Amino acid sequence: GNSVTQMEGPVTLSEEAFLTINCTYTATGYPSLFWYVQYPGEGLQLLLKATKADDKGSNKGFEATYRKETTSFHLEKGSVQVSDSAVYFCALSDRGNQGGKLIFGQGTELSVKP
């Protein structure tokens, strides 16, 4: 079945460091891919998305490129801030306009130190 695998956390970085959180997926067909972020005590917020191969999603300095050949959707940011400390979830949706459920990775906790 469809699945998402993320790198394990926690990831601890200093402010202004480069961030990569790896995400790979297994899916039949052509899923849409998402990154969600969960700040402490809050719900899941959509960070960015990509709906087809080679699409790049970007938001708030974060980027991820849909790589069909490597079945990956790695999250990157050039310079992290303390306020980026949160749990990041990679997810896929495989039913298109039929109201597709999201399948999540296990989440990666990011802690950014001043």
Add this chain to the structure above:
Amino acid sequence: EPEVTQTPSHQVTQMGQEVILRCVPISNHLYFYWYRQILGQKVEFLVSFYNNEISEKSEIFDDQFSVERPDGSNFTLKIRSTKLEDSAMYFCASSLQGYQPQHFGDGTRLSIL
């Protein structure tokens, strides 16, 4: 910005009791979802709902679970006879169309004693 709201934020219930978790999706959204996250585990899909009926459900969503949209604004998840293993954070989500991103509420933490 419109948001999905969930109540209560924390629910404590005795094992075997019924519990209803409430959600108010974004007003013009047509697709509704419930997910849960057991502490330390992945966020798991429970059920999706469209046009007043369940469109998909997971293996977790057994006969003890039900969903309802009793009026034009609320979307509820009922667990008839709670078990200890139902303790989790439950998230409601909605989307305008099925292919569009889902917007999540802040969740209800359900604790079964």
